[in-house]
Amino acid sequence: MSFPWAQQYSPKNSFMRWMDERLPLPRLAYNAVGAGYPVPRNLNHFWNFGVLAGVALTIQIVTGIILAMHYAPVGTMAFDSVEHIMRNVNQGWLLRYAHANGASFFFIVTYIHIFRGLYYGSYKAPREMVWLLGLVIFLLMMATAFMGYVLPWGQMSFWGAKVITGLFGAIPLVGEPIQAWLLGGFAPDNAALNRFFSLHYLLPFVIAGVIILHIWALHIPGSNNPTGVDIKTPQDTVPFHPYYTAKDGFGVGLFMIAFAIMLFFFPNALGHADNYIPANPLSTPAHIVPEWYFWPFYAILRAFTVDFILPAKLWGVLAMFASILLLFFLPWLDRSPVRSGSYRPTFKMFFIILLIDILILGYCGGAPAEEPFVMISQLATIYYFAHFLIILPLLSKFEKTLPLPTSISASVLHGEKQEAAPLEVARPKRRPRAAPAE
Amino acid sequence: MVRFFGALVGMGFIAALLWSFGWGVNAQLTETHTQSVEHRFHQEPRDVAFSTDGPFGKFDRAQLQRGFQVYKEVCAACHSLGQVAFRNLADLGYEEPEIKAIAAQWQIEVPSINPDTGEATTRKAIASDHFPSPYANEVAARAGNNNALPPDLSLIVKAREGGAPYIYSLLTGYQNAPADLPAEARPGQGLHYNPYFANLNIAMPPPLTADGQVTYADGTNPTRENMAKDVAAFLTWTAEPNLESRHRTGLAVLIFLLIATILAYMAYQNIWHGGADRRVRQTGPLDPENQAKSRAAKKEAGIKG
Ligand code: HEM
Numbered sequence: 104m105s106f107p108w109a110q111q112y113s114p115k116n117s118f119m120r121w122m123d124e125r126l127p128l129p130r131l132a133y134n135a136v137g138a139g140y141p142v143p144r145n146l147n148h149f150w151n152f153g154v155l156a157g158v159a160l161t162i163q164i165v166t167g168i169i170l171a172m173h174y175a176p177v178g179t180m181a182f183d184s185v186e187h188i189m190r191n192v193n194q195g196w197l198l199r200y201a202h203a204n205g206a207s208f209f210f211i212v213t214y215i216h217i218f219r220g221l222y223y224g225s226y227k228a229p230r231e232m233v234w235l236l237g238l239v240i241f242l243l244m245m246a247t248a249f250m251g252y253v254l255p256w257g258q259m260s261f262w263g264a265k266v267i268t269g270l271f272g273a274i275p276l277v278g279e280p281i282q283a284w285l286l287g288g289f290a291p292d293n294a295a296l297n298r299f300f301s302l303h304y305l306l307p308f309v310i311a312g313v314i315i316l317h318i319w320a321l322h323i324p325g326s327n328n329p330t331g332v333d334i335k336t337p338q339d340t341v342p343f344h345p346y347y348t349a350k351d352g353f354g355v356g357l358f359m360i361a362f363a364i365m366l367f368f369f370p371n372a373l374g375h376a377d378n379y380i381p382a383n384p385l386s387t388p389a390h391i392v393p394e395w396y397f398w399p400f401y402a403i404l405r406a407f408t409v410d411f412i413l414p415a416k417l418w419g420v421l422a423m424f425a426s427i428l429l430l431f432f433l434p435w436l437d438r439s440p441v442r443s444g445s446y447r448p449t450f451k452m453f454f455i456i457l458l459i460d461i462l463i464l465g466y467c468g469g470a471p472a473e474e475p476f477v478m479i480s481q482l483a484t485i486y487y488f489a490h491f492l493i494i495l496p497l498l499s500k501f502e503k504t505l506p507l508p509t510s511i512s513a514s515v516l517h518g519e520k521q522e523a524a525p526l527e528v529a530r531p532k533r534r535p536r537a538a539p540a541e
Numbered sequence: 542m543v544r545f546f547g548a549l550v551g552m553g554f555i556a557a558l559l560w561s562f563g564w565g566v567n568a569q570l571t572e573t574h575t576q577s578v579e580h581r582f583h584q585e586p587r588d589v590a591f592s593t594d595g596p597f598g599k600f601d602r603a604q605l606q607r608g609f610q611v612y613k614e615v616c617a618a619c620h621s622l623g624q625v626a627f628r629n630l631a632d633l634g635y636e637e638p639e640i641k642a643i644a645a646q647w648q649i650e651v652p653s654i655n656p657d658t659g660e661a662t663t664r665k666a667i668a669s670d671h672f673p674s675p676y677a678n679e680v681a682a683r684a685g686n687n688n689a690l691p692p693d694l695s696l697i698v699k700a701r702e703g704g705a706p707y708i709y710s711l712l713t714g715y716q717n718a719p720a721d722l723p724a725e726a727r728p729g730q731g732l733h734y735n736p737y738f739a740n741l742n743i744a745m746p747p748p749l750t751a752d753g754q755v756t757y758a759d760g761t762n763p764t765r766e767n768m769a770k771d772v773a774a775f776l777t778w779t780a781e782p783n784l785e786s787r788h789r790t791g792l793a794v795l796i797f798l799l800i801a802t803i804l805a806y807m808a809y810q811n812i813w814h815g816g817a818d819r820r821v822r823q824t825g826p827l828d829p830e831n832q833a834k835s836r837a838a839k840k841e842a843g844i845k846g
Contacts, residue, residue: 367791492551
């Protein structure tokens with residue numbers, strides 16, 4: 104840990120001492136999420152969402168592994184095997200609804216987590232690697248969820264797979280061979296279902312691995328905070344345990360309540376009715392839409408309706424991929440030295456517009472491809488690209504920022520963050536006031 | 542560099558979008574827009590309450606039995622329930638002998654083979670069989686229904702946006718095509734006008750044609766409305782047989798989570814804002830005791846600082 108005042112692990116009994124000398128796992132946990140990790144004292148509830156994403160991944164893996172024990176990745180049996188889980192497997196309905204709604208909740212918390220980073224400038228130096236690894240996780244999540252949605256082999260599974268893999272067909276020359284290679288055929292069939300199942304089982308564990316790197320990278324500079332000001336003195340921090348374990352515990356409780364409400368009382372509200380119709384290559388659904396968490400990207404894809412130098416379809420595919428890939432360049436597009444949006448009034452205004460813009464895109468992506476939705480998505484897509492590629496770079500040159508507090512504790516003293524731990528806590532009674540040890 | 546190329550790429554996308562947008566505006570201004578026929582005549586499902594609605598919703602067993610009777614006497618002539626077995630009828634309150642009798646007397650036999658010759662044949666259903674389709678295969682089903690396929694009804698309530706109210710509205714929604722319906726949207730040969738159906742003309746002949754089409758054992762008046770409602774309730778059960786345990790489990794889980802979350806909140810408040818006696822003692826390098834130890838160790842090793 105890079106904070107000299109971080110608490111050190113000291114084994115509490117002879118067994119732990121024995122263990123620590125041979126395999127220092129308890130020490131690792133202590134330094135990663137225990138008292139050995141000093142965290143800014145002023146983190147608000149938006150900092151709960153990383154832990155919540157981890158909880159959601161755990162739910163997916165646990166329910167997914169049990170589902171896989173009963174699921175048959177064969178075109179003729181997949182749909183019925185899911186219904187078999189729903190009807191005949193003990194608590195199978197619970198597992199399946201938990202897994203399906205768990206995917207939605209995973210995306211909800213991850214989106215909030217990402218927007219937290221966007222607002223408080225967590226992508227900026229020295230946390231670029233944390234941000235980049237997070238985006239890798241996001242891409243893997245999207246691939247996992249897309250392939251998972253194909254598994255029940257309903258109408259939307261089939262037609263979604265067909266439309267999304269069809270995107271590759273828009274690439275000139277190599278597009279069609281790539282599509283056939285991805286699917287193992289010309290249309291989604293057994294070969295596609297089998298490989299999607301295999302990858303859908305694999306990727307969550309890859310995600311778990313990247314999460315370890317993500318957290319490792321985070322622990323080098325430590326967490327950002329709502330002021331965006333660097334940690335300077337021990338007074339700026341509290342140990343992760345028990346302060347943030349307690350705060351996260353409460354956050355997990357709220358998350359589970361929201362999750363349980365959807366899971367037990369509205370289990371199909373986030374899904375599409377057509378997926379309860381077995382896949383039928385001969386009957387195209389009236390509206391093919393992906394799951395809600397892909398809607399903003401789907402709107403961007405469909406916003407290009409007329410050829411302009413390149414074919415419209417290719418523009419759509421490029422724009423959809425670009426809309427995510429540009430986030431990888433964000434640390435170098437936004438050069439403002441001020442991290443937190445709270446001290447950048449102009450940025451804050453554009454940020455709020457961006458939020459609304461993405462909600463509009465999401466709404467249009469779920470709507471049928473008709474006017475006025477197409478024209479609205481065109482304007483919204485323009486803003487999306489303009490925000491990241493034009494407005495942010497210019498802003499960091501010209502905007503006037505507010506004066507920053509001299510330190511996190513100073514901002515707490517001035518009452519800027521009501522939620523922050525009061526300064527007298529977490530300090531030993533007779534501790535000297537300033538200056539770290541050594 | 543990044544910002545320069547970024548801006549370039551951004552302008553590219555924006556130009557392409559403005560181009561598309563311009564054509565869109567042009568189309569809006571020049572073309573006349575008529576609402577599609579479906580848009581004008583299609584109706585949303587009627588409001589109808591079911592006992593399964595809401596977080597405390599439960600099945601009405603008597604209604605399910607009546608709905609099953611409608612399915613048995615009317616719908617089963619064309620529709621299977623491939624996900625549901627005769628033995629599942631135990632959920633509706635039927636006893637085992639009754640279920641065996643229902644299966645054995647089922648009009649439609651299930652596919653089988655002749656044990657002596659191995660030839661394909663049919664046999665009487667048994668409790669573990671699923672409700673069979675009256676047709677040998679899709680071709681036969683289409684041939685018998687004007688080229689339309691009667692869907693399996695097991696999941697129909699979850700497979701339609703409107704759920705049970707849609708089924709109810711569909712079954713009671715047959716009517717004469719309105720006078721102002723354009724000629725091309727009028728029901729063709731073998732089709733029937735029904736404003737609740739997505740494309741207005743459905744191949745299913747009105748299945749519930751007259752009050753009293755079935756005779757209810759429990760004395761409920763078998764009006765068309767009642768029969769439609771009962772069979773919609775029955776199909777809610779076939780689509781989601783675990784609805785009651787889902788609701789029950791959900792309430793228990795929520796009560797547990799509420800208590801756990803309140804406790805978690807109290808722990809959180811206690812740790813962050815608790816009284817002086819609840820302060821967490823730090824045992825790190827800032828602890829004066831540790832500092833003394835560290836100084837002593839350094840002195841011993843001859844390190845300055
Ligand atoms: C990143 C984590 C994961 C995400 C986002 C995810 C997402 C999804 C989604 C959206 C579905 C379709 C839900 C439905 O409509 O049924 C699905 C199904 C499925 N998933 Fe996952 N999943 C994840 C992890 C896993 C893991 C770790 C396994 C197994 C080891 C797994 C096994 C399955 C199986 C067997 C199905 C098909 C059964 C079903 O349709 O419910 N998943 N997944």
